[in-house]
Amino acid sequence: MSSRRLAVSLDAVVLAVTDDTPRVLVTEESGALPALPSGPLDVDHDATLERGLRRYVREQTGLDLGYVEQLYTFGDRDRAPDAARMRRLSVGYLALVHETAAAPGTRWADVHEFLPWEDHRDGRPAAVDDLQARLAAWAGADHHRRHRIAITFGPPWDGIRALERYELLYGVGLVAERAHDDHATPTPPGAGRAMRADHRRILATAIGRIRGKLTYRPIVFEVVSEPFTLLELQRTVEALSGVGLHKQNFRRLVLGSGLVEGTGETRHTGAGRPAQLFRYRPEVQLERPRPGLGQPYR
Amino acid sequence: MSSRRLAVSLDAVVLAVTDDTPRVLVTEESGALPALPSGPLDVDHDATLERGLRRYVREQTGLDLGYVEQLYTFGDRDRAPDAARMRRLSVGYLALVHETAAAPGTRWADVHEFLPWEDHRDGRPAAVDDLQARLAAWAGADHHRRHRIAITFGPPWDGIRALERYELLYGVGLVAERAHDDHATPTPPGAGRAMRADHRRILATAIGRIRGKLTYRPIVFEVVSEPFTLLELQRTVEALSGVGLHKQNFRRLVLGSGLVEGTGETRHTGAGRPAQLFRYRPEVQLERPRPGLGQPYR
DNA sequence: TCCCGTTATGCTCAGCCGGAGCATAATAGG
DNA sequence: CCTATTATGCTCCGGCTGAGCATAACGGGA
Numbered sequence: 274m275s276s277r278r279l280a281v282s283l284d285a286v287v288l289a290v291t292d293d294t295p296r297v298l299v300t301e302e303s304g305a306l307p308a309l310p311s312g313p314l315d316v317d318h319d320a321t322l323e324r325g326l327r328r329y330v331r332e333q334t335g336l337d338l339g340y341v342e343q344l345y346t347f348g349d350r351d352r353a354p355d356a357a358r359m360r361r362l363s364v365g366y367l368a369l370v371h372e373t374a375a376a377p378g379t380r381w382a383d384v385h386e387f388l389p390w391e392d393h394r395d396g397r398p399a400a401v402d403d404l405q406a407r408l409a410a411w412a413g414a415d416h417h418r419r420h421r422i423a424i425t426f427g428p429p430w431d432g433i434r435a436l437e438r439y440e441l442l443y444g445v446g447l448v449a450e451r452a453h454d455d456h457a458t459p460t461p462p463g464a465g466r467a468m469r470a471d472h473r474r475i476l477a478t479a480i481g482r483i484r485g486k487l488t489y490r491p492i493v494f495e496v497v498s499e500p501f502t503l504l505e506l507q508r509t510v511e512a513l514s515g516v517g518l519h520k521q522n523f524r525r526l527v528l529g530s531g532l533v534e535g536t537g538e539t540r541h542t543g544a545g546r547p548a549q550l551f552r553y554r555p556e557v558q559l560e561r562p563r564p565g566l567g568q569p570y571r
Numbered sequence: 572m573s574s575r576r577l578a579v580s581l582d583a584v585v586l587a588v589t590d591d592t593p594r595v596l597v598t599e600e601s602g603a604l605p606a607l608p609s610g611p612l613d614v615d616h617d618a619t620l621e622r623g624l625r626r627y628v629r630e631q632t633g634l635d636l637g638y639v640e641q642l643y644t645f646g647d648r649d650r651a652p653d654a655a656r657m658r659r660l661s662v663g664y665l666a667l668v669h670e671t672a673a674a675p676g677t678r679w680a681d682v683h684e685f686l687p688w689e690d691h692r693d694g695r696p697a698a699v700d701d702l703q704a705r706l707a708a709w710a711g712a713d714h715h716r717r718h719r720i721a722i723t724f725g726p727p728w729d730g731i732r733a734l735e736r737y738e739l740l741y742g743v744g745l746v747a748e749r750a751h752d753d754h755a756t757p758t759p760p761g762a763g764r765a766m767r768a769d770h771r772r773i774l775a776t777a778i779g780r781i782r783g784k785l786t787y788r789p790i791v792f793e794v795v796s797e798p799f800t801l802l803e804l805q806r807t808v809e810a811l812s813g814v815g816l817h818k819q820n821f822r823r824l825v826l827g828s829g830l831v832e833g834t835g836e837t838r839h840t841g842a843g844r845p846a847q848l849f850r851y852r853p854e855v856q857l858e859r860p861r862p863g864l865g866q867p868y869r
Numbered sequence: 870t871c872c873c874g875t876t877a878t879g880c881t882c883a884g885c886c887g888g889a890g891c892a893t894a895a896t897a898g899g
Numbered sequence: 900c901c902t903a904t905t906a907t908g909c910t911c912c913g914g915c916t917g918a919g920c921a922t923a924a925c926g927g928g929a
Binding site for chain 4: 502503504520521524525542544545546547548549
């Protein structure tokens with residue numbers, strides 16, 4: 274009877290939006306898969322899990338995190354490569370930051386590099402239909418499998434189910450999680466790049482979580498830089514939610530929500546009418562129970 | 572330098588609703604505080620965290636769980652009584668079950684026994700005003716403190732913020748988490764009973780989570796027994812959400828949602844017109860993206 | 870048997886919100 | 900001055916929500 278050693282790692286999904294693209298901060302060593310900033314919990318010195326996490330992100334990427342939220346704790350025994358010796362738990366966190374320069378050895382990677390099927394801003398990508406066809410082939414006539422595919426891949430598309438989609442693709446072998454998974458079905462184009470350990474799974478969890486929270490908490494403002502135009506805000510929301518929005522209605526919603534206030538300034542971009550600049554109004558939290566951007570508004 | 576031992580416990584908040592009352596399954600030993608079913612992760616034999624959890628609940632309460640969902644991982648170093656020797660993490664889970672008989676040594680306790688301020692079905696309880704007054708005294712003129720109180724305790728009341736409320740009360744010392752906290756301010760009436768370790772905190776997390784999820788996932792049906800009348804369904808939702816609902820509108824919403832279908836039978840309760848019986852319609856998940864009971868509808 | 874209290878159901882009405890579009894304003898560039 | 904482009908304003912409609920009024924179907928008593 275082996276009695277494995279127990280190790281807890283803290284893993285951070287640090288998200289930002291630059292150039293209308295959702296970005297995740299990854300560390301890269303030559304020859305290795307991209308990885309999230311992470312490290313083992315220091316049972317003596319990290320007074321809280323979150324503090325340990327902040328420490329690792331600072332050490333590995335030079336970034337001092339602001340908004341941080343715990344996502345999920347992963348602990349499947351047989352999903353680790355060295356499962357026979359070690360029992361590994363990973364506590365995943367979501368952090369939101371404003372765009373910054375990446376430190377050496379780190380990179381702001383496009384989230385869709387790893388989860389390409391999640392970008393529906395210009396409608397449903399063709400690659401999704403391809404993936405879904407492969408899933409359908411796997412499901413055959415199995416009722417339960419078809420049901421799962423229908424729910425996770427729609428229609429209608431539900432951005433929040435990012436983790437369910439990843440888990441389904443992973444279970445079917447359409448997506449490689451670790452190097453040693455590669456002997457499985459060769460992953461099809463459109464399946465995205467792999468990450469180290471189960472980091473891609475944690476990323477999918479983060480994407481699902483932030484999409485849900487956008488609607489009822491003012492977290493976009495952790496990501497956009499002030500002051501911002503309403504279009505910049507909209508592009509940021511779209512980058513995170515993965516769906517395109519109706520401009521006038523987005524405007525109406527944001528202005529009516531009390532979430533922002535004009536600065537009185539305008540920004541000239543070179544083409545078109547100058548846009549008003551806005552900043553976040555934190556007081557809104559006192560006025561409304563759950564301030565956010567509401568439902569999606571195509 | 573001490574190098575603490577690391578231990579991970581799995582803790583279950585098992586919820587049911589009986590007699591229009593939200594209940595949590597607790598184990599009770601004479602002389603000890605009530606506790607959630609829980610136990611240490613078996614790093615060798617528990618293939619997944621969730622399976623370990625199910626095992627403990629079965630062993631300690633005789634219950635085979637259906638719906639289970641991970642809540643949060645708690646790991647503050649200095650919140651454990653033996654923090655100097657052990658680093659304890661607890662992974663909390665939420666489970667929903669239909670009402671059953673409690674096994675020996677266990678009890679279905681009213682959730683409000685531990686979190687009395689969370690029951691707003693008959694309006695805001697007087698005890699909440701008392702707690703809030705104590706909080707106000709603690710806050711004094713501190714802007715940040717007053718802000719936190721206003722957000723968590725309202726108005727408007729936001730049922731979902733159960734954990735934030737608990738943490739606030741705990742931080743202020745109005746609520747005892749463990750026996751050795753008792754030397755702090757004597758907890759006022761209306762502060763509820765303590766539980767072992769940080770179990771009350773986990774319970775508060777569970778209550779907040781289920782309240783949020785009620786609106787967009789059909790989880791009430793994990794708790795009501797079929798067939799049910801619409802009033803029974805309503806009382807169950809109210810018990811979990813902690814707020815009272817408008818009967819006709821609840822009815823309209825549920826019938827229009829496609830969540831239920833009539834059985835054709837009726838139930839005579841002795842007084843009043845017999846009520847139609849309904850059952851859950853699982854197919855709804857294929858038809859609607861996020862089937863639930865929508866917003867609160869006073 | 871008829872009246873009453875009680876619970877279940879049906880329906881209405883006004884207000885608000887979200888989905889879609891049309892129309893106008895304000896710039897830069899040619 | 901004309902055009903392409905982006906920002907803003909506003910309207911219309913349908914559906915949903917909050918609040919009530921009204922009716923139906925029972926059991927128990929008077």
